[in-house]
Amino acid sequence: MMEVMGDQEDRRRAAREAVLQARAEAERPWWQRRLFAWFFALPSRFWRSLKWWGHELEEAVFEALLGLVVVGFVVAVWLLTSWAWQTAPVPTAVLIAGAVAFLTFGAVEFFRDRRRGRLAATAVTAFCFVALWVTPYLL
Structure with a gap:
C-alpha cells in the first residue's frame, strides 16, 4: 500500500x-x-x-x-544457346520450342479463371518469372 x-x-x-x-x-x-x-x-x-x-x-x-544481373543472365543464355545451336541445332530447336510452349501454356493458365494441377502452377510461375524479368527491358 x-x-x-x-x-x-x-x-x-x-x-x-x-x-x-x-x-x-x-x-x-x-x-x-x-x-x-x-x-x-x-x-x-x-x-x-x-x-x-x-x-x-x-x-x-x-x-x-539487378539490371546488371538480368543483362548478364540474358547474355549467358544467348551465348549458351548460340553455342548449342552450333553444336547440335536440332536438339537446341526442340529445347527452345519446348521452353516457348511451356511459357505459352503458363501465359494461358495465368489468364484463365481456374488453374489445374502442379504443372499449371509451375508453368504460371515460369511465365510470371520471365515476364517480370523481360518487361522492364521491353518498355
Whole structure:
C-alpha cells in the first residue's frame, strides 16, 4: 500500500513539473518559441533527409545491380544457346520450342479463371518469372 502511495506522489510531482514547464513555455514570446522549435528541429530534419537520400541511393544501386544481373543472365543464355545451336541445332530447336510452349501454356493458365494441377502452377510461375524479368527491358 505504501508503494502505491509513493507511485501516486511521483506521478503528481511529474504532472506538476510538466504543468510548470508548459506555463513557462507559454510565457515566452511567440518568436522565441518558434525559433527554439525550429533550431532544435534542424538535426532531426537533417537526419531524416539523410536517411531518405540513403534509402533512395540504396534503391538505385540495387536496381542497377539487378539490371546488371538480368543483362548478364540474358547474355549467358544467348551465348549458351548460340553455342548449342552450333553444336547440335536440332536438339537446341526442340529445347527452345519446348521452353516457348511451356511459357505459352503458363501465359494461358495465368489468364484463365481456374488453374489445374502442379504443372499449371509451375508453368504460371515460369511465365510470371520471365515476364517480370523481360518487361522492364521491353518498355
